[in-house]
Amino acid sequence: MTSSSTPISTPTVSVVIPIYNGATDLPQLLACLEQQTYRAEAIEYLLVDNNSQDDTAEQLENAAQTAKIPLKPLSEANIQSSYAARNRGIQAATSDLIAFTDADCRPEPTWLENLVQPFSSPEVGIVAGEILALPPQTFLERYAEAQKTLCQAYTLQHPYCPYGQTANLAIRRPALEAVGLFRPYLTTGGDADLCWRILRNTDWQLKFAQTAIVRHRHRATWEELEKQWRRYGESNRYLHELHGVELQPTQSPVRPLLRWAVRSLPRQMVKWGLGRGSLVSTLSPVVGVYTSQARQRGQAEAQLPDAAREIEYLKDT
Numbered sequence: 449m450t451s452s453s454t455p456i457s458t459p460t461v462s463v464v465i466p467i468y469n470g471a472t473d474l475p476q477l478l479a480c481l482e483q484q485t486y487r488a489e490a491i492e493y494l495l496v497d498n499n500s501q502d503d504t505a506e507q508l509e510n511a512a513q514t515a516k517i518p519l520k521p522l523s524e525a526n527i528q529s530s531y532a533a534r535n536r537g538i539q540a541a542t543s544d545l546i547a548f549t550d551a552d553c554r555p556e557p558t559w560l561e562n563l564v565q566p567f568s569s570p571e572v573g574i575v576a577g578e579i580l581a582l583p584p585q586t587f588l589e590r591y592a593e594a595q596k597t598l599c600q601a602y603t604l605q606h607p608y609c610p611y612g613q614t615a616n617l618a619i620r621r622p623a624l625e626a627v628g629l630f631r632p633y634l635t636t637g638g639d640a641d642l643c644w645r646i647l648r649n650t651d652w653q654l655k656f657a658q659t660a661i662v663r664h665r666h667r668a669t670w671e672e673l674e675k676q677w678r679r680y681g682e683s684n685r686y687l688h689e690l691h692g693v694e695l696q697p698t699q700s701p702v703r704p705l706l707r708w709a710v711r712s713l714p715r716q717m718v719k720w721g722l723g724r725g726s727l728v729s730t731l732s733p734v735v736g737v738y739t740s741q742a743r744q745r746g747q748a749e750a751q752l753p754d755a756a757r758e759i760e761y762l763k764d765t
Contacts, residue, residue: 460490461545461564461618464537466530467495470551471502474511477551482516486560492518494540495551498533499525531630531638534614535760538629547618554582554663555616563618563660573623573652574643576600576612577660584666588673590728591735592666603640604656608693611643612654616662621762623652628759635756637683641690670738677739681746689752698744701737708733 465477481493497505508521524536530550538546547563549555559577566575578600581593596602604610617639627645630638646652667673687693712733719725 458487458490459545459564459567460492460543461486461547461560462537462541462543463491463493463547463549463560464534464541465493465495465549465551466498466524466533466537467500467504467508467551468498468528468530468533469500469502469504471500471504471507473551474504474507476554478511478515478517478519480555480557481519483557484517484555484560485557486564488517491560492520492542494520494522494537496522496524496533496537498530499523499528527632529632529635530614531634532632532760535629535632538624539763541621544621545618546621546624548614548616549662550615550664552665553579553615556661556663559616559660559662561660563616563657565660566655566657567618567620569653569655571651571653572655573620573646573650574612574654575618575657575660576604576654577616577618577657577662579613579616579664580661582663582665586668587727587731588670588735589666589668591732592673594728594732595736597666598664600656604654606640608687608691609644609647610654611640611647612656614639615664616660617643619646620652623650625762626650626652628761630760631756631758632760633753633755633758634686635682636679637686637690640683640687644691673735673739674742677742678746681743681748682750684743684747685750686752686756690757696743696747698748699740701741704733704737704740708737 495508497508512519512521522536522540524533545564545567563575563577566572579598584590584593600612603613623646627649630642647654667676684696688695716725716730
């Protein structure tokens with residue numbers, strides 16, 4: 449292990465949040481940050497505008513003057529990547545604990561308090577909190593909630609190596625000093641890549657803080673859902689190139705759709721007749737085929753740029 453921090457009751461925390469065209473999300477995000485139960489004097493919030501085309505930058509500057517929390521607006525306009533934006537925040541952070549979430553997330557009041565708690569063990573270098581759905585409003589949002597899409601349970605059970613998603617993650621600075629920061633030109637899969645570099649190349653451990661909760665709005669349209677799962681496929685390809693993880697197997701949609709029509713659909717019709725049916729449970733296999741095909745397309749078409757192999761390192765201060 450490279451080093452460790454002396455456990456204290458309320459260590460200082462730097463919260464890094466990348467933002468791209470997030471003007472509509474900022475008011476609710478800031479309200480959630482202001483409600484954190486963690487000692488306010490021990491937190492700094494670094495919100496990084498990633499070359500937004502809306503008025504995100506202006507809103508951030510105004511919020512820095514009026515917010516009840518220590519808010520530091522930053523900018524990353526050179527590289528269009530959330531990982532480059534996170535690196536900009538890390539470079540400016542002053543704390544040994546660095547927490548991450550996203551602009552479209554809604555941290556619960558005890559989020560930071562519970563996310564930091566596992567760091568009382570000096571061997572812990574990474575803590576992943578839980579990601580749950582905001583109340584669903586559309587069919588696809590209800591589907592994603594039922595499937596527990598984005599829940600950390602899936603990433604923490606990854607067959608290659610566990611990792612936490614940056615929507616709810618905290619890392620010790622010494623771990624970043626040991627392996628570097630995010631790959632700034634990577635567009636997806638960077639959370640897995642960074643966690644794997646730490647867990648496979650150092651002695652730092654990862655812990656799951658189940659009660660450290662952020663809420664996230666799932667994709668509401670078919671177009672958004674397709675983009676999300678294509679990006680997952682791209683991530684598979686990139687992590688295959690960077691770490692040698694197995695690619696997702698390709699599968700024709702014909703067999704699972706026939707299985708749904710012959711087996712699942714008749715059973716669901718019986719449930720409807722008994723008053724126990726639901727649209728989500730009836731059509732979940734069909735939506736699953738749709739997302740699987742999108743993921744396969746993303747994996748097949750993705751090509752890792754040479755620049756995406758680069759790792760940024762902490763600058764000397």
